[in-house]
Amino acid sequence: DTGVSQDPRHKITKRGQNVTFRCDPISEHNRLYWYRQTLGQGPEFLTYFQNEAQLEKSRLLSDRFSAERPKGSFSTLEIQRTEQGDSAMYLCASSQAGALTLYEQYFGPGTRLTVT
Amino acid sequence: GESVGLHLPTLSVQEGDNSIINCAYSNSASDYFIWYKQESGKGPQFIIDIRSNMDKRQGQRVTVLLNKTVKHLSLQIAATQPGDSAVYFCAENIGSSNSGYALNFGKGTSLLVTP
Numbered sequence: 001d002t003g004v005s006q007d008p009r010h011k012i013t014k015r016g017q018n019v020t021f022r023c024d025p026i027s028e029h030n031r032l033y034w035y036r037q038t039l040g041q042g043p044e045f046l047t048y049f050q051n052e053a054q055l056e057k058s059r060l061l062s063d064r065f066s067a068e069r070p071k072g073s074f075s076t077l078e079i080q081r082t083e084q085g086d087s088a089m090y091l092c093a094s095s096q097a098g099a100l101t102l103y104e105q106y107f108g109p110g111t112r113l114t115v116t
Numbered sequence: 117g118e119s120v121g122l123h124l125p126t127l128s129v130q131e132g133d134n135s136i137i138n139c140a141y142s143n144s145a146s147d148y149f150i151w152y153k154q155e156s157g158k159g160p161q162f163i164i165d166i167r168s169n170m171d172k173r174q175g176q177r178v179t180v181l182l183n184k185t186v187k188h189l190s191l192q193i194a195a196t197q198p199g200d201s202a203v204y205f206c207a208e209n210i211g212s213s214n215s216g217y218a219l220n221f222g223k224g225t226s227l228l229v230t231p
Contacts, residue, residue, distance in 0.1 A: 004159070033218060042205045042221025043160065056218065091159050104150070105219065107159030 004108035006092050012114045013082055020078045021111045025094030032075050033105060034067055036060065037089040043107075049075060050097075082115045089113075126226045135193040137225045139206035142187060148209040150219065151180060151191045155202045163191070163204075193227075201229045 005024045013019050025032050030051050035043035046065070048056040051072040061067075064082075069075040079086055089112050093105040129135045141149070147168040152160035164175045166182050166189075173180050179192040189206050203224040210220040 040223070042207070042224055043219075045210070045218040045220070048218055058218075093159075104162055104165065106162065107152075109157070109159050 004092055004094050004106055006090075006108040006111050008111055009109060010112050010114075012116065015082060015084060015115055017082055018078065018080045019082060019113065020076055021090055021092075021113075023075045023077070023092030023108060025073070025075070025092070026096075026106060027073075029094035029096045029106075030072070031095045031097060031105075032069055033093040033095075034075070034077050035091040035093065035107075037091055037110070038087075043091050046077075079113075082113075084115045087113055087115045125223070126228065128228045128230060129196050131196060131198060131229055131231050133196055135191075135196045135200070135227060135229075137191045137193075137204050137206075137227065139189040139191075139222055140187060141189060141206075141208055143208060143210070143220075144187065146208040146210075148217070149180070149182065149189050150207045151178075152205045152207060152221075153200075153202045154205065154224070160205060196227075196229050198229050198231065201227055203227070 004026055007022045011019055032049040034046040036046055037043040044060055045058050046061050047067050049069040052069050064080045067077045089110040091110045092108045095105045150165040151163040153163050154160045164178050164180050166173045166180045171182055177194045181190045193200055203226050205221045205224045207219040207221045209217050
């Protein structure tokens with residue numbers, strides 16, 4: 001499978017604990033995005049990497065959230081001191097900059113986080 | 117604020133019929149729109165896209181129409197099949213080169229295809 005992969009697929013944690021998610025984008029894609037999706041809603045943009053540089057963070061990304069893409073390949077999203085409001089599906093997407101594919105993003109299956 | 121929204125939250129159609137899913141947007145500066153399909157437990161899957169300099173674009177069994185005058189977008193699915201049952205999202209480009217052209221998604225329309 002050469003698509004975007006995410007791990008784990010499901011995570012249940014207690015309030016106050018830290019969690020980390022991993023995303024492996026399509027190998028030749030230099031752009032990587034994190035989105036959050038709550039039940040019944042569309043995905044909301046969180047942050048964007050071009051290669052290893054984090055170029056954009058949305059206001060939804062509080063100080064408890066941090067994302068990295070150290071070698072410009074896989075990325076991690078960490079949430080510290082989780083709150084019940086963090087319960088959501090966390091989606092990763094990747095794309096390759098190019099004249100014909102300026103915007104098209106390919107999504108992974110997501111990590112569903114439940115904070116109890 | 118400016119947003120992308122959908123007219124109907126759910127749509128039920130019979131197998132073989134054509135489906136039309138509508139979307140309204142309010143950001144007149146949007147220059148690119150995408151339709152995604154999301155099945156239960158999966159991430160959104162790209163269906164078709166359209167740039168603002170176009171009125172219509174066709175794919176395999178799908179057509180996207182863009183009416184910039186009334187800021188309306190629609191997705192037409194021909195000969196709807198049970199495998200088309202999913203939630204459909206329209207999305208618009210909200211970002212710049214700094215944000216990698218991040219997308220703003222609407223709420224979604226649930227399409228149910230009945231035999």
